[in-house]
Amino acid sequence: MSRKVKFSQNWKKAKDKVQRLHARIGNARRDYLHKCSATISKNHAMVAVEDLQVKNMSRSASGAKDAPGKNVRAKSGLNKSILDQGWFEFRRQLEYKLAWNGGWLIAVPPQNTSRTCPACGHVSAENRQTQSRFLCVKCGFEENADLVGAINILARGHRVAACGEPVQSGRSVKQEPAEAIQTGSMPVWTP
Numbered sequence: 216m217s218r219k220v221k222f223s224q225n226w227k228k229a230k231d232k233v234q235r236l237h238a239r240i241g242n243a244r245r246d247y248l249h250k251c252s253a254t255i256s257k258n259h260a261m262v263a264v265e266d267l268q269v270k271n272m273s274r275s276a277s278g279a280k281d282a283p284g285k286n287v288r289a290k291s292g293l294n295k296s297i298l299d300q301g302w303f304e305f306r307r308q309l310e311y312k313l314a315w316n317g318g319w320l321i322a323v324p325p326q327n328t329s330r331t332c333p334a335c336g337h338v339s340a341e342n343r344q345t346q347s348r349f350l351c352v353k354c355g356f357e358e359n360a361d362l363v364g365a366i367n368i369l370a371r372g373h374r375v376a377a378c379g380e381p382v383q384s385g386r387s388v389k390q391e392p393a394e395a396i397q398t399g400s401m402p403v404w405t406p
Contacts, residue, residue, distance in 0.1 A: 256312035263372025266322035323371040329364035
C-alpha cells in the first residue's frame with residue numbers, strides 16, 4: 216500500500232504541473248479579453264455597459280457563526296463562475312482602450328435593465344417571465360430578456376451622451392418640447 220507524502224518529489228512535480236495548467240488557462244483568458252476589448256474599442260466610439268459591482272456579487276454566503284448562510288455551496292460555485300469570466304478586467308481593458316482610441320465608456324446602473332419595457336417604459340418584476348423570456352404586462356412587447364437588457368443599457372448610455380444628464384434609470388428629462396414652431400431662423404417654443 217502506497218502512502219502520499221506531502222512535500223515529496225512526486226508531490227512537488229504534481230503541484231508544478233497543476234500550477235502550469237492554471238497559468239495557461241489564465242493566459243488564454245487574458246488573451247481573449249485583450250482581443251475582444253481591442254476589437255470593440257477600434258469599431259465603436261461609445262460603449263455602454265452595466266455598472267456591475269463584481270466584488271459585491273462574488274461575496275461569500277457563508278454568514279457568521281450565529282447566523283450561518285444558506286446555499287453556501289451553490290453560491291460558491293456562482294462566485295467562481297463570476298470571477299472566471301473576468302467581467303471587471305474586461306471593463307477595465309475596454310475603458311483604457313476606448314480612451315486611447317478617442318472613445319467613451321459609459322457605465323449605467325443595472326437596476327431594472329431587464330425589467331423595463333423598451334417599447335412603453337413600464338417597469339415590473341412580472342415583465343421578466345423566466346430567465347430568458349421578457350413579456351411586458353402593459354403593452355405585450357415580447358423579446359429575449361438579455362436583448363431587452365442590452366436595449367435598455369444602450370438607451371441609457373445614449374441619454375447620457377446626448378443630453379449630458381447624470382446616469383439614471385427611466386426616461387430622459389432633458390428633451391426638446393414636442394411642439395416647436397419655427398418662425399424665421401430662430402425656433403420658438405410654445406408652452
